[in-house]
Amino acid sequence: xxxxxxxxxxxxxxxxxxxxxxxxxxxxxxxxxxxxxxxxxxxxxxxxxxxxxxxxxxxxxxxxxxxxxxxxxxxxxxxxxxxxxxxxxxxxxx
Amino acid sequence: xxxxxxxxxxxxxxxxxxxxxxxxxxxxxxxxxxxxxxxxxxxxxxxxxxxxxxxxxxxxxxxxxxxxxxxxxxxxxxxxxxxxxxxxxxxxxxxxxxxxxxxxxxxxxxxxxxxxxxxxxxxxxxxxxxxxxxxxxxxxxxxxxxxxxxxxxxxxxxxxxxxxxxxxxxxxxxxxxxxxxxxxxxxxxxxxxxxxxxxxxxxxxxxxxxxxxxxxxxxxxxxxxxxxxxxxxxxxxxxxxxxxxxxxxxxxxxxxxxxxxxxxxxxxxxxxxxxxxxxxxxxxxxxxxxxxxxxxxxxx
Ligand code: SF4
Numbered sequence: 001x002x003x004x005x006x007x008x009x010x011x012x013x014x015x016x017x018x019x020x021x022x023x024x025x026x027x028x029x030x031x032x033x034x035x036x037x038x039x040x041x042x043x044x045x046x047x048x049x050x051x052x053x054x055x056x057x058x059x060x061x062x063x064x065x066x067x068x069x070x071x072x073x074x075x076x077x078x079x080x081x082x083x084x085x086x087x088x089x090x091x092x093x094x
Numbered sequence: 095x096x097x098x099x100x101x102x103x104x105x106x107x108x109x110x111x112x113x114x115x116x117x118x119x120x121x122x123x124x125x126x127x128x129x130x131x132x133x134x135x136x137x138x139x140x141x142x143x144x145x146x147x148x149x150x151x152x153x154x155x156x157x158x159x160x161x162x163x164x165x166x167x168x169x170x171x172x173x174x175x176x177x178x179x180x181x182x183x184x185x186x187x188x189x190x191x192x193x194x195x196x197x198x199x200x201x202x203x204x205x206x207x208x209x210x211x212x213x214x215x216x217x218x219x220x221x222x223x224x225x226x227x228x229x230x231x232x233x234x235x236x237x238x239x240x241x242x243x244x245x246x247x248x249x250x251x252x253x254x255x256x257x258x259x260x261x262x263x264x265x266x267x268x269x270x271x272x273x274x275x276x277x278x279x280x281x282x283x284x285x286x287x288x289x290x291x292x293x294x295x296x297x298x299x300x301x302x303x304x305x306x307x308x309x310x311x312x313x314x315x316x317x318x319x320x321x322x323x324x325x326x327x328x329x330x331x332x333x334x335x336x337x338x339x340x341x342x343x344x345x346x347x348x349x350x351x352x353x354x355x356x357x358x359x360x361x362x363x364x365x366x367x368x369x370x371x372x373x374x375x376x377x378x379x380x381x382x383x384x385x386x387x388x389x390x391x392x393x394x
Pocket of ligand 1: 352
């Protein structure tokens with residue numbers, strides 16, 4: 001896990017996060033992007049300002065049956081997808 | 095092409111002619127009926143002529159209540175029999191239910207009856223909109239709190255009967271993200287042309303109650319020319335959906351649920367881009383879901 005960057009979710013979109021999923025509303029074109037329950041869980045943690053390491057630990061405790069390396073890869077994929085959509089910025093902390 | 099009424103089968107020859115034309119032109123044909131003229135033989139005839147979708151109106155789970163509401167004895171029986179005849183020959187059939195104040199208390203029981211006892215494969219449910227005859231109907235339009243109650247019941251029913259109930263409701267109350275068990279209809283106002291009994295052209299049946307929304311007549315002008323040139327249709331194709339007023343203008347769902355029924359907006363506020371009246375009423379009573387609002391709505 002990249003310990004050298006803080007993650008910041010875009011705040012001028014509308015995050016609607018529920019226990020079983022959620023969605024993001026983009027004000028520039030009125031489109032909505034649906035989030036799975038895991039994605040919503042991660043987004044909620046990131047909005048609270050938690051670092052990626054903590055988010056990973058949360059996932060590990062929720063999905064105890066899934067190998068840690070798999071969860072780490074899934075988390076990285078999701079963060080990358082958020083970056084691609086312009087929803088996440090990584091800011092160096094050191 | 096959707097053939098609806100009143101009761102369209104009172105003009106059976108016309109209906110059969112229209113179905114024949116749809117088949118020749120390769121158009122998808124649907125029909126909505128109260129079931130009274132749908133004997134098994136007629137249902138088979140409609141299927142043979144290429145009918146793709148049949149909607150049967152049923153408002154109550156009880157014969158006496160439905161017949162009384164429809165003002166005719168035997169309508170309930172006829173509707174149930176028509177659904178069964180259509181199901182038997184595998185014609186795509188749905189029970190169509192309009193919810194108003196008097197049948198709202200029966201909605202759960204009605205869905206159970208429809209989907210498990212008739213049983214219809216699917217049902218379509220929407221709050222009745224205050225257009226034309228519906229305004230004077232003795233069922234009574236839903237108030238804001240009743241609208242919320244209907245949505246709550248439908249959410250439960252969506253979980254009980256996944257993929258069997260289609261709704262025509264604002265996304266602020268039920269939506270595909272929160273209610274994946276329901277299907278969501280849309281009126282496609284930017285691709286709809288309504289032809290009235292006298293040949294008049296309007297958006298759906300709106301022209302019956304609002305003559306100012308009639309923009310031509312297919313008996314005197316080429317329907318395609320009306321579709322291409324009438325200001326109403328040009329507006330709906332190019333600008334409607336981009337400039338909603340009232341609560342719809344400030345709602346995160348405007349792109350998707352698009353004021354639900356622009357005809358109802360026109361009927362109440364005189365503009366196709368005005369808000370869906372039930373959502374506007376919810377907002378005015380402080381009952382509109384806060385999370386859907388982007389900023390303070392302007393006036394309706
Ligand atoms: S306010 Fe308008 S856009 Fe929003 S849910 Fe209601 S009808 Fe749909």
